[in-house]
Amino acid sequence: MLDAYLRNGELFLKEEGVGEINEETIKKAYLWPVDEMAGGIGVSLEEEAITILRKFGFELSGRTKEILPSLIPNKKGICSLCGKQTKVVLNKAFIFPFERKVDSVVNENNRLTFCMEHAFKLYSAMVYLYVVPTNEGTLKFFFDGPERELRRFKNAFKRSFWLDRFSIEVKSRNGKKRYSLKVNLALSKYHPNEAFFAVLHEFVKHMRNRRMLQEVVESGRAVRAYLVYGSGQFYGERVIEGTTLERLINFLKRIQDRGKETKWSRKHLEPRDSAICLFYENLEVPRNKKDRSKNFLEREEFIGKLLGGKFDFVLLNRIFMERIKVKLPLPLYYYTWAHSFLEVFGGDVVDVKTFERINGLGYALGKVMKGTNLERYQWELFRARGFEEFINKLVELQAKLEMNFDLRPVYENEREWKVVKAVILNGMLNALYGSEKEVSE
Numbered sequence: 001m002l003d004a005y006l007r008n009g010e011l012f013l014k015e016e017g018v019g020e021i022n023e024e025t026i027k028k029a030y031l032w033p034v035d036e037m038a039g040g041i042g043v044s045l046e047e048e049a050i051t052i053l054r055k056f057g058f059e060l061s062g063r064t065k066e067i068l069p070s071l072i073p074n075k076k077g078i079c080s081l082c083g084k085q086t087k088v089v090l091n092k093a094f095i096f097p098f099e100r101k102v103d104s105v106v107n108e109n110n111r112l113t114f115c116m117e118h119a120f121k122l123y124s125a126m127v128y129l130y131v132v133p134t135n136e137g138t139l140k141f142f143f144d145g146p147e148r149e150l151r152r153f154k155n156a157f158k159r160s161f162w163l164d165r166f167s168i169e170v171k172s173r174n175g176k177k178r179y180s181l182k183v184n185l186a187l188s189k190y191h192p193n194e195a196f197f198a199v200l201h202e203f204v205k206h207m208r209n210r211r212m213l214q215e216v217v218e219s220g221r222a223v224r225a226y227l228v229y230g231s232g233q234f235y236g237e238r239v240i241e242g243t244t245l246e247r248l249i250n251f252l253k254r255i256q257d258r259g260k261e262t263k264w265s266r267k268h269l270e271p272r273d274s275a276i277c278l279f280y281e282n283l284e285v286p287r288n289k290k291d292r293s294k295n296f297l298e299r300e301e302f303i304g305k306l307l308g309g310k311f312d313f314v315l316l317n318r319i320f321m322e323r324i325k326v327k328l329p330l331p332l333y334y335y336t337w338a339h340s341f342l343e344v345f346g347g348d349v350v351d352v353k354t355f356e357r358i359n360g361l362g363y364a365l366g367k368v369m370k371g372t373n374l375e376r377y378q379w380e381l382f383r384a385r386g387f388e389e390f391i392n393k394l395v396e397l398q399a400k401l402e403m404n405f406d407l408r409p410v411y412e413n414e415r416e417w418k419v420v421k422a423v424i425l426n427g428m429l430n431a432l433y434g435s436e437k438e439v440s441e
């Protein structure tokens with residue numbers, strides 16, 4: 001991750017025409033990266049820069065009052081990047097913010113140290129670091145790739161999109177400046193994976209409106225995304241490869257195309273938001289009135305898997321059942337989401353064809369169950385433990401309905417019966433409780 005982050009700093013310095021890095025250059029340019037990260041609000045004082053860094057989730061110690069001295073090497077050591085024995089500085093959160101800080105475990109001697117050149121290049125990488133505040137601390141992410149593709153991708157991402165959506169508000173109180181960060185997104189976000197998904201959806205929409213999506217996809221293929229979230233000793237990270245990024249973009253594009261202009265409670269949803277929004281926002285499982293973010297733990301897990309290229313039908317089924325229990329509507333556009341995802345990613349346990357067959361079976365069962373006293377069978381099926389019990393319940397249900405269904409897709413996928421069960425139930429629930437137009441297609 002160190003090298004990936006470094007490339008962003010190198011890119012910025014090259015663009016700014018900074019060649020040789022020496023004390024003079026550093027003194028002249030060290031506030032530029034902070035200002036650029038903050039969207040060019042005109043940072044001219046070190047004190048301001050430190051407040052902004054803290055606001056962006058850089059974990060500076062309470063004693064930090066200066067930046068400049070930490071960038072000028074003053075002791076002998078070895079640079080963790082180039083291995084040169086020279087004068088070095090100890091890593092600081094504003095140089096490379098992702099060094100694991102488990103203070104009691106890490107020996108001070110193993111901490112990262114950098115030569116002047118590498119310290120300043122890493123420090124400059126914050127220009128292309130993106131921060132989204134969520135309830136759970138902040139999500140930080142950046143991109144990496146071969147120089148040409150990285151430059152093209154970040155030009156589209158930062159110049160065209162991010163600076164349009166991101167803003168930093170400055171308020172003065174008692175002579176002190178206060179900053180607040182805002183990222184203007186259509187989707188709600190309580191957790192880090194949700195936040196990245198919300199950004200990606202917005203980005204795809206934005207690029208399409210400017211007819212630049214194709215270009216983004218081409219350079220994005222060679223680019224990977226690094227996500228880091230959490231704070232203190234608890235933090236997670238994930239890397240999204242370019243090929244996955246490209247698929248996620250295509251997946252979002254497909255769903256965006258399926259939506260129609262809609263009124264949703266008091267909100268007006270534009271066509272490209274509605275099919276994304278009406279599924280995503282209905283993945284809430286109500287459980288905590290005080291802290292709403294707890295209602296979205298399942299959604300965060302589901303979206304996290306989605307970003308990793310997996311569509312988790314079982315988890316989705318759990319969400320659906322929980323919502324039915326408390327008489328909440330099912331997420332709309334389930335079929336569109338599942339189908340588009342499998343089309344783009346190819347599927348693992350179930351592919352598009354298998355999904356269509358199994359979902360069709362569940363849906364057909366649900367249709368004939370509707371309005372009869374057999375509706376409770378959804379719970380019998382849901383509670384089934386083991387393939388045998390599950391298939392017995394299905395056969396039992398068939399007999400009671402006095403109808404014959406083609407159960408071959410269930411037998412054919414015995415080993416993955418939990419996924420099969422979830423797909424059947426999701427289809428069934430959509431027939432029983434879903435809105436007609438969204439499920440049959």
Ligand SMILES: [Zn+2]
Pocket residue numbers: 079080081082083084114115116117118
């Ligand atoms: Zn070095």
